[in-house]
Amino acid sequence: MLDSAPAPAPLAIEVRGLKKTFPVRTRGAVPKPGPSDSQAGANPASPPERSPSIPAQQSRRSATVEAVSGIDLDVPHGQVFAFLGPNGAGKTTTLRILTTLLPATSGTAKVAGYDVSTQQDQVRRHIGYVGQLGGTDLDHATGRENLVLAARLYGLRKPEALSRAAELLEGFDLTALADQETSTYSGGQRRRLDVALGMVGQPSVLFLDEPSTGLDPQNRMNLWDQVRRLRAQGTTVFLTTHYLDEADALADDVAIMDHGQIIARGTPAQLKARTGSATLDDVFLTLTGRALRDTDVQEVRS
Amino acid sequence: MTTPDPIHTSGTGTTLPLVGANRSSIGSEPTGSAFTPLQARPDHHPSIFTEAFLLTQRRAKELLREPQWIASGLATPILYLVLFAPLLTNIPTALFGGLSVVQMFVPGMLVLFAFGSGQGIGWTVIHELDTGVIERFRVTPVRRVSLLLGSVIRDGLFFIVCALVVCLVALPFGFVIHPGGLALTLLLLAVLTGTVSATSAAIGLALKNIGALAASIMGMQLPLTLLAGALLPISMGPTWLQVLAHFNPFYYAVEAARDLASGHILTVSVGLGFLVVFAVFAITLTWASRVFQKAVA
Numbered sequence: 001m002l003d004s005a006p007a008p009a010p011l012a013i014e015v016r017g018l019k020k021t022f023p024v025r026t027r028g029a030v031p032k033p034g035p036s037d038s039q040a041g042a043n044p045a046s047p048p049e050r051s052p053s054i055p056a057q058q059s060r061r062s063a064t065v066e067a068v069s070g071i072d073l074d075v076p077h078g079q080v081f082a083f084l085g086p087n088g089a090g091k092t093t094t095l096r097i098l099t100t101l102l103p104a105t106s107g108t109a110k111v112a113g114y115d116v117s118t119q120q121d122q123v124r125r126h127i128g129y130v131g132q133l134g135g136t137d138l139d140h141a142t143g144r145e146n147l148v149l150a151a152r153l154y155g156l157r158k159p160e161a162l163s164r165a166a167e168l169l170e171g172f173d174l175t176a177l178a179d180q181e182t183s184t185y186s187g188g189q190r191r192r193l194d195v196a197l198g199m200v201g202q203p204s205v206l207f208l209d210e211p212s213t214g215l216d217p218q219n220r221m222n223l224w225d226q227v228r229r230l231r232a233q234g235t236t237v238f239l240t241t242h243y244l245d246e247a248d249a250l251a252d253d254v255a256i257m258d259h260g261q262i263i264a265r266g267t268p269a270q271l272k273a274r275t276g277s278a279t280l281d282d283v284f285l286t287l288t289g290r291a292l293r294d295t296d297v298q299e300v301r302s
Numbered sequence: 303m304t305t306p307d308p309i310h311t312s313g314t315g316t317t318l319p320l321v322g323a324n325r326s327s328i329g330s331e332p333t334g335s336a337f338t339p340l341q342a343r344p345d346h347h348p349s350i351f352t353e354a355f356l357l358t359q360r361r362a363k364e365l366l367r368e369p370q371w372i373a374s375g376l377a378t379p380i381l382y383l384v385l386f387a388p389l390l391t392n393i394p395t396a397l398f399g400g401l402s403v404v405q406m407f408v409p410g411m412l413v414l415f416a417f418g419s420g421q422g423i424g425w426t427v428i429h430e431l432d433t434g435v436i437e438r439f440r441v442t443p444v445r446r447v448s449l450l451l452g453s454v455i456r457d458g459l460f461f462i463v464c465a466l467v468v469c470l471v472a473l474p475f476g477f478v479i480h481p482g483g484l485a486l487t488l489l490l491l492a493v494l495t496g497t498v499s500a501t502s503a504a505i506g507l508a509l510k511n512i513g514a515l516a517a518s519i520m521g522m523q524l525p526l527t528l529l530a531g532a533l534l535p536i537s538m539g540p541t542w543l544q545v546l547a548h549f550n551p552f553y554y555a556v557e558a559a560r561d562l563a564s565g566h567i568l569t570v571s572v573g574l575g576f577l578v579v580f581a582v583f584a585i586t587l588t589w590a591s592r593v594f595q596k597a598v599a
Binding site for chain 2: 099100101121124125127128129131132133134135136137138139140141145149150152153154155157194197198201
């Protein structure tokens with residue numbers, strides 16, 4: 001494969017057999033996987049579960065948890081792709097691997113045609129990322145300064161960076177606040193700046209990790225409009241969400257993840273038809289059940 | 303709140319100039335095959351100097367907008383000068399190698415101040431981990447070492463400016479400025495500040511925990527500065543202390559700074575001081591870059 005200038009990639013995101021395990025430090029007694037405590041992990045006596053995310057290997061002092069269990073995923077260019085799943089399903093871990101924040105344990109992933117483990121720099125030049133934590137610099141920096149610095153670090157010269165910042169401020173209804181320190185912004189204003197910061201580098205693939213969590217309906221609608229507009233302009237948007245109406249309203253395609261695996265994939269309409277459900281909420285609960293999930297899997301931040 | 307009515311937003315929301323000029327298809331549905339990756343993205347990548355400059359500037363703004371930190375930073379050496387140095391006036395100056403109390407005291411105090419000027423960045427780094435700022439930089443192509451250099455350079459420059467103020471305050475106490483020697487002192491100790499800064503940033507990033515960071519920094523500060531003879535020359539102490547001090551890089555900085563501040567530039571202490579401080583800086587910066595590379599990879 002040529003590494004310098006690949007032909008326009010057929011897929012925005014291409015994931016093969018992606019796996020991620022984390023070491024987990026436990027204190028006190030380590031729970032045994034089953035009644036037979038002779039061999040760690042594999043326990044033929046236990047019923048076959050679709051749950052590879054319980055500790056895969058245990059010793060007295062450490063165990064590992066498999067957050068992502070060998071997933072495959074294709075997202076064509078220009079789609080809005082929604083990644084759904086209960087807390088702890090492995091969504092954020094997957095997203096962090098795709099954005100070069102975490103190395104995968106095994107498997108491959110390509111974003112915008114570049115390998116996330118061997119071509120990190122190229123990947124980073126083509127993606128935008130808005131994490132759950134936000135990312136706006138809150139220490140005595142204004143919204144404009146945040147954007148101008150980000151643009152200049154992408155290589156724009158000062159006048160270009162200033163006009164890029166002005167465009168984004170205008171687009172996100174932040175012009176009036178542009179020169180206020182960001183610590184004075186409301187939650188919704190800050191989130192809009194977070195998203196604007198993710199778009200400074202004109203990404204061809206934009207990752208949004210639970211972008212509408214904590215937003216009021218107005219800001220949510222505003223965000224949806226931004227996503228639709230990005231899509232209309234050819235940007236691929238990969239988002240995780242717990243709001244299934246959001247996926248229903250925005251996404252061309254949806255994948256539902258549970259216990260580290262993708263358990264369903266299709267358009268919102270297909271998924272509803274397949275499970276005979278009226279809403280994606282019903283699809284979600286039909287497929288993933290009602291038991292709490294984050295009791296056994298823990299997504300680990302690096 | 304300036305958010306428009308959501309109903310109108312949905313229909314006629316503000317135009318979003320998200321993409322570069324060559325995306326002429328704004329508003330139209332893209333067809334899969336017609337989509338070409340952006341070419342409007344700048345192909346000009348900033349050099350490491352540009353990155354370091356931009357990030358130093360950001361850190362400098364952060365500091366200048368929080369002047370209470372500058373004031374409290376300056377307060378420490380000045381308080382030492384005013385409230386501690388006079389305690390030494392009755393000690394025979396022969397014990398200070400013939401230097402006046404102030405001439406002996408100011409360089410050592412500047413070493414203390416160098417530690418103080420560099421140590422704080424770890425807290426900022428942890429705060430930025432919590433607010434997602436570091437994560438945001440991590441997904442951009444910015445060099446990892448530039449993120450480190452921004453703080454190191456800012457802290458070094460901050461030290462130089464404040465140290466000059468301290469020297470001026472020391473003038474009425476009898477401090478004599480030897481311009482060449484003082485310039486070299488400030489250079490040497492700015493590099494020492496940078497060493498502490500890189501250490502603090504790397505520890506903050508590695509531990510991600512304010513309590514653990516505080517324990518590490520405080521745990522280093524006292525032994526390193528006491529055993530450097532920052533307040534009183536180590537040569538006044540017993541042999542075992544003098545021997546032990548030779549394992550402490552800060553000792554060489556203090557010894558060199560005392561010579562330099564008195565205008566003695568071509569001495570063994572000065573040579574050793576530069577050698578040790580620059581070597582430790584190089585090692586620390588390499589290590590801290592690795593920590594950044596790994597934790598921020």
